[in-house]
Amino acid sequence: MIGSLSLDQLRVLIAIADAGSFSAAGRALGRVQSAISQAIATLEATQGVALFDRNSYRPRLTETGRVLVDQARLVLASAARFEAVAAGTRAGLEPELTLAIDPLVPSALLIDSLRALNETYPDLPISFSTEGLGGSLRRLRDDAASLAICLLLPAVPDDIVAYPLLNVAMCPVAAPGHPLASLKRRITRDDLATHVQLVLSDPVTPDGANYGLSSARLWRFVDLGRRLDFLLAGFGWCRMPEHLVVDLLANGKLIALQIEDDSAPAAGLTIYAAHRRDRVLGPGGRWLLNTLRSRLGND
Known part of the structure; x- marks a missing residue:
C-alpha cells in the first residue's frame, strides 16, 4: 500500500540489509533497536509481506525481502534525484x-x-x-x-x-555493385536522375523543403543508420557524412562518386x-x- 509507505521505512530496511542485523542498523542510524523493529513490523503489516525470517537467532531476509531491498534502493535513489532536481530549480537551474x-x-x-x-x-x-x-x-x-x-x-x-x-563534409557514395560505381568517368546529373537517391527527411513534414536532390526517384529515410543499410545493400546512392563512411571507403564496401558540377558545398554543411x-x-x-x-x- 503506497499511501502508508514511508521513505524512512525503506532506509531502515536497507540499513538492516547492509549492517547485517537490527541492532547494527540501529547503531548506524543512531536509533534504539526497538525503533528499528517497530519500523520493520509496520512496513510488513502495511504491505502484507514477511521481509525477515525470524525462526533463527538472527532474522534473515526472506526471498521477498531480498527483492524488496533492491526495490527500496531504487526508490531512495529516485527520491534523492527528485530532491536534487527541486533544489537545482530553486537555485535557478532549468528543471530539464x-x-x-x-x-x-x-x-x-x-x-x-x-x-x-x-x-x-x-x-x-x-x-x-x-x-x-x-x-x-x-x-x-x-x-x-x-x-x-x-x-x-x-x-x-x-x-x-x-x-x-x-562543417561536415558530405561524400556521394554507392555500393560497389551499383551501376553508378562502375562508370569510368565523372557522373553527370543525367546519370543521377535515373537512379534511386536515398534521402533523409522529416517524418512530420516529408514534403517540406529538400536540398541536394539530384534524382526524380527518391527513397526517404528518417534514420541515418537504416539508410546506410540500404546504401550498402546497393538500393541507391546518397551523400553521406565523410566521418561515417571513411572506413567503408577504405575497405571497398562503398565507392566515392565523382559528380560533375556537384551542387553540394565544397566546404561541407x-x-x-x-x-x-x-x-x-x-x-x-x-x-x-x-x-x-x-x-x-x-x-
Missing part, C-alpha cells in the same frame, strides 16, 4: 535540458562537452531527440527542445539565434548550435552553448 540533434552531427565532437556539462551540473536531467533533417528546427519551434545542434537550410531563420560550430530568439536558455543550456562555441565554434 532538452536537446535536439540532427542525425548528421558527429557524436564524437559533442561527447567531451556533454561529459563536462554532466560534471558541472550532475543533477540536471538531459533528454535527447534525433530526428530526420528539419526535425530539430521543428522541435525548437514547438518548444519541445531548448537547444538544437543542427543544420539550418537554406539559411538561418529570423526566429532562430544560431552559432556555427563546424554547417552545423549550428541554435535556440529560439524569444526563449532564454537556462544556466545549463547557456553553459553547454558557450562550451560548444569555445571548443568547436568557427565564427
